[in-house]
Amino acid sequence: xxxxxxxxxxxxxxxxxxxxxxxxxxxxxxxxxxAGANGGYGANGGVTGGIIPGSxxxxxxxxxxxxxxxxxxxxxxxxxxxxxxxxATLDQQAQWLMTNSDYLAVIEGHADEQGTxxxxxxxxxxxxxxxMEYLVSKGVAPNRLRFISYGKERPxxxxxxxxxxxxxxxxxxxxSMGAGV
Amino acid sequence: MxxxxxxxxxxxxxxxAPLVLAPATAQAQDGPLRIEITEGTIEPMAFAAPDxxxxxxxxxxxxxxxxxxxxxxxxxxxxxxxxPRESHISRVSSFESPVQFADWRAINALVLLTxxxxxxxxxxxxxxxxxxxxxxxxxxxxxxxxxTSDGWRRLAHKVADQVYSRLTGETGYFDSxxxxxxxxxxxxxxxxxLAIMDYDGANVQYLTDSRxxxxxxxFSPNGDRVLYTSYETGEPQIHILNVGSVQSxxxxxxxxxxxxxxxFSPSGNQVVYSVNQGSNTDIHTMDLGSGATRQLTxxxxxxxxxxYSPDGSxxxxxxxxxxxxxxxxxxSGGGEATRISFGQGRYGTPVWSPxxxxxxxxxxxxxxxxxxxxRTDGSNERLLTASPLDEGPTWAPNGRVIMFxxxxxxxxGTSSLxxxxxxxxxxxxxxxxxxxxxxxxxxxx
Numbered sequence: 001x002x003x004x005x006x007x008x009x010x011x012x013x014x015x016x017x018x019x020x021x022x023x024x025x026x027x028x029x030x031x032x033x034x035a036g037a038n039g040g041y042g043a044n045g046g047v048t049g050g051i052i053p054g055s056x057x058x059x060x061x062x063x064x065x066x067x068x069x070x071x072x073x074x075x076x077x078x079x080x081x082x083x084x085x086x087x088a089t090l091d092q093q094a095q096w097l098m099t100n101s102d103y104l105a106v107i108e109g110h111a112d113e114q115g116t117x118x119x120x121x122x123x124x125x126x127x128x129x130x131x132m133e134y135l136v137s138k139g140v141a142p143n144r145l146r147f148i149s150y151g152k153e154r155p156x157x158x159x160x161x162x163x164x165x166x167x168x169x170x171x172x173x174x175x176s177m178g179a180g181v
Numbered sequence: 182m183x184x185x186x187x188x189x190x191x192x193x194x195x196x197x198a199p200l201v202l203a204p205a206t207a208q209a210q211d212g213p214l215r216i217e218i219t220e221g222t223i224e225p226m227a228f229a230a231p232d233x234x235x236x237x238x239x240x241x242x243x244x245x246x247x248x249x250x251x252x253x254x255x256x257x258x259x260x261x262x263x264x265p266r267e268s269h270i271s272r273v274s275s276f277e278s279p280v281q282f283a284d285w286r287a288i289n290a291l292v293l294l295t296x297x298x299x300x301x302x303x304x305x306x307x308x309x310x311x312x313x314x315x316x317x318x319x320x321x322x323x324x325x326x327x328x329t330s331d332g333w334r335r336l337a338h339k340v341a342d343q344v345y346s347r348l349t350g351e352t353g354y355f356d357s358x359x360x361x362x363x364x365x366x367x368x369x370x371x372x373x374x375l376a377i378m379d380y381d382g383a384n385v386q387y388l389t390d391s392r393x394x395x396x397x398x399x400f401s402p403n404g405d406r407v408l409y410t411s412y413e414t415g416e417p418q419i420h421i422l423n424v425g426s427v428q429s430x431x432x433x434x435x436x437x438x439x440x441x442x443x444x445f446s447p448s449g450n451q452v453v454y455s456v457n458q459g460s461n462t463d464i465h466t467m468d469l470g471s472g473a474t475r476q477l478t479x480x481x482x483x484x485x486x487x488x489y490s491p492d493g494s495x496x497x498x499x500x501x502x503x504x505x506x507x508x509x510x511x512x513s514g515g516g517e518a519t520r521i522s523f524g525q526g527r528y529g530t531p532v533w534s535p536x537x538x539x540x541x542x543x544x545x546x547x548x549x550x551x552x553x554x555x556r557t558d559g560s561n562e563r564l565l566t567a568s569p570l571d572e573g574p575t576w577a578p579n580g581r582v583i584m585f586x587x588x589x590x591x592x593x594g595t596s597s598l599x600x601x602x603x604x605x606x607x608x609x610x611x612x613x614x615x616x617x618x619x620x621x622x623x624x625x626x
Contacts, residue, residue, distance in 0.1 A: 117397060119501075121442075123483065148439070150412075157369075
């Protein structure tokens with residue numbers, strides 16, 4: 001928890017941001033999006049390290065999953081293999097999902113714009129599938145997971161430079177509370 | 182003498198009696214007047230198109246509009262050049278009056294187009310004649326077309342198709358429509374909906390709303406239906422839409438698996454498309470009558486963007502089974518596939534020419550995108566365009582022009598439709614009201 005203070009400072013900002021996760025669109029996923037915001041961020045002048053429920057440093061919160069662990073992993077150009085960094089993130093995601101067994105997850109695969117549209121749907125599926133298979137290999141029940149590909153239809157970064165493309169080549173684990181996938 | 186041929190409901194055509202039966206006297210060439218559109222470089226053929234004569238009161242504006250669309254169709258090909266009205270010596274005040282060939286020769290018009298328009302009771306009639314100015318003869322027979330007044334653009338396109346056909350020996354493509362994805366909003370929140378337009382961007386009609394992402398529509402062979410991919414259910418699934426009723430339904434392609442990239446067979450009875458399972462994407466077919474499906478490819482690679490040969494015997498598609506996207510041809514029932522692309526870079530979105538002789542594709546190489554064509558065995562590759570992001574070629578019904586999407590880069594980047602002819606000439610933007618992508622050209626109507 002060495003990032004505690006930093007996390008607390010930015011929790012007020014991120015707590016709201018978590019409600020409008022850029023990757024929340026389409027069907028499903030509605031259950032988890034709002035769970036992080038339960039007020040109270042403003043009156044924290046005297047905070048001394050207590051955990052604010054639902055904030056990014058509450059290990060049970062979606063905000064913790066989305067921000068502290070990180071809800072996404074990135075891929076190299078035209079690749080779907082998981083880097084060591086991506087695996088480290090997914091190890092924590094798997095741990096969180098096993099601890100918080102009320103949550104389901106949809107893994108959304110994406111590609112950058114440097115590819116043809118239909119190929120990119122298949123490529124996004126490969127990335128999402130690789131992510132899902134990794135989570136399953138770490139113990140997450142397969143029936144809590146499914147994946148979908150958006151190809152290049154939903155970039156998070158709109159610039160056309162390598163740095164933006166890198167952020168768009170992603171698989172995002174979108175968690176939601178609920179039963180039945 | 183007028184022989185009426187009934188075409189689409191609103192449009193009819195008729196032959197006119199030839200006006201000039203006299204043999205050519207000033208033959209300027211040996212064969213008939215003809216522009217060869219396969220030649221490498223072309224000097225556009227000069228034509229004159231004086232305003233069509235208004236034969237009923239109030240038809241003047243309609244006559245002018247029709248004449249303008251015909252001229253735009255012809256000059257838009259890059260094969261023809263219009264001689265400005267200001268240069269005309271002769272004035273055509275009656276459709277039946279003799280042509281003053283000397284006046285048209287004097288301004289170096291090779292072709293003269295004369296016509297007349299009448300409008301009565303909500304219907305427009307247009308008749309026209311094409312003249313070989315230097316031979317002093319009529320090219321083909323005079324014809325006339327009729328339609329309801331709101332179908333006047335189709336009349337103009339039909340006339341232009343006739344002129345194009347007589348001067349090139351090829352079928353025209355102006356009286357055709359394009360289905361595409363209309364786009365609005367920024368790149369990270371782009372709203373998409375299906376739309377249909379005339380080939381030149383006029384008469385846009387929307388077929389879906391923008392609630393769901395829609396991708397890559399394709400016309401049925403006779404233009405009555407459209408296949409496309411929609412995220413309406415939350416996942417990409419193939420849909421079929423009836424153009425007349427604008428009703429659509431999902432083509433269930435195996436439970437919740439993602440399905441996409443649907444295209445019709447030349448018969449219109451089969452659909453070929455991709456299904457994703459895990460990391461694998463394969464090509465399947467579905468019989469639209471029975472719903473029976475069949476898996477055509479079996480590799481663990483990404484296989485998508487299929488396209489039938491016009492005779493229905495083969496399918497060209499892209500696969501990354503070699504490690505990168507390349508083009509392959511297989512029998513339409515499945516079986517061994519032959520790789521046809523061997524150049525540097527990645528090849529995708531192959532589309533078989535309606536003439537059967539070529540395959541158009543998207544190529545990515547060294548950070549650039551190209552639209553290109555190759556013979557069906559992969560030989561004679563030619564790149565027609567280059568830009569940071571060109572993709573998704575579609576053929577005009579006569580196989581002479583290709584339309585595609587071009588996206589500009591950066592935060593404010595937008596997608597537009599462009600066309601280019603098979604020789605790589607006459608690259609131009611197609612006007613659409615909003616951003617546009619994924620064009621698919623329909624049949625000649």
